[in-house]
Amino acid sequence: MTTPEPADRVLARASLADGSPTRWFDQLYTAAARGEAEVPWTRGEPNADLAAWVRPGEGRRALVVGSALGDDAELLSAAGWAVTAFDVAPAAVEAARARFPRSEVDYVVADLLNPPGNWRHAFDLVVEIINIQAMPREFRPAAVASLAGFLAPGGTALVSEVAEESTDVATWEGPPWPFSRAEIESVAQDGVRLVSLETIRDGARYWATFTR
Numbered sequence: 020m021t022t023p024e025p026a027d028r029v030l031a032r033a034s035l036a037d038g039s040p041t042r043w044f045d046q047l048y049t050a051a052a053r054g055e056a057e058v059p060w061t062r063g064e065p066n067a068d069l070a071a072w073v074r075p076g077e078g079r080r081a082l083v084v085g086s087a088l089g090d091d092a093e094l095l096s097a098a099g100w101a102v103t104a105f106d107v108a109p110a111a112v113e114a115a116r117a118r119f120p121r122s123e124v125d126y127v128v129a130d131l132l133n134p135p136g137n138w139r140h141a142f143d144l145v146v147e148i149i150n151i152q153a154m155p156r157e158f159r160p161a162a163v164a165s166l167a168g169f170l171a172p173g174g175t176a177l178v179s180e181v182a183e184e185s186t187d188v189a190t191w192e193g194p195p196w197p198f199s200r201a202e203i204e205s206v207a208q209d210g211v212r213l214v215s216l217e218t219i220r221d222g223a224r225y226w227a228t229f230t231r
Contacts, residue, residue: 026057040132063088069091069146075099076099080144088111091104096122105128144176145166152195170231178228179219185221206227
């Protein structure tokens with residue numbers, strides 16, 4: 020018996036064929052809400068690497084990119100950050116709000132490829148963990164440029180993606196599609212500079228920090 024292809028890959032392929040790199044996210048979350056699919060990156064708890072890093076926010080502003088069901092955003096909020104968390108999928112934002120009805124996090128629908136203008140240089144902490152890797156390479160420069168643009172002077176950006184050097188790129192089927200070291204380093208633009216870049220999880224992921 021043939022194993023059915025995961026819903027995220029089926030929906031992503033159809034979305035990309037129509038020229039949309041992000042439409043499939045909402046389709047996947049909507050299908051998951053109906054019990055017809057699984058969202059493979061949701062774990063019901065914060066990202067372990069972010070949890071190991073987390074610092075007191077002391078009221079400073081944080082932005083969580085691709086907030087999914089809200090676990091990372093809630094972690095930062097509990098640590099004292101004033102958190103804005105966005106996702107391109109309205110169904111994901113709705114689900115996060117429903118999970119945390121008394122949350123102080125500002126959950127919003129927004130597109131990394133066309134973000135609100137008033138977010139430019141507005142955040143003391145920017146967190147991007149395994150989101151941009153879901154986009155094919157031709158869309159990534161615009162996404163990375165937006166990411167760099169969010170960071171306020173003196174702030175910190177955390178970026179983690181699947182590491183290309185740990186995968187057999189020739190046989191890899193996405194999404195996600197691994198990041199090269201050069202792509203991670205490209206966040207250092209528009210006045211942003213790289214502070215550190217390492218591989219974690221036995222070399223499977225990059226973990227990079229940046230500042231402006």
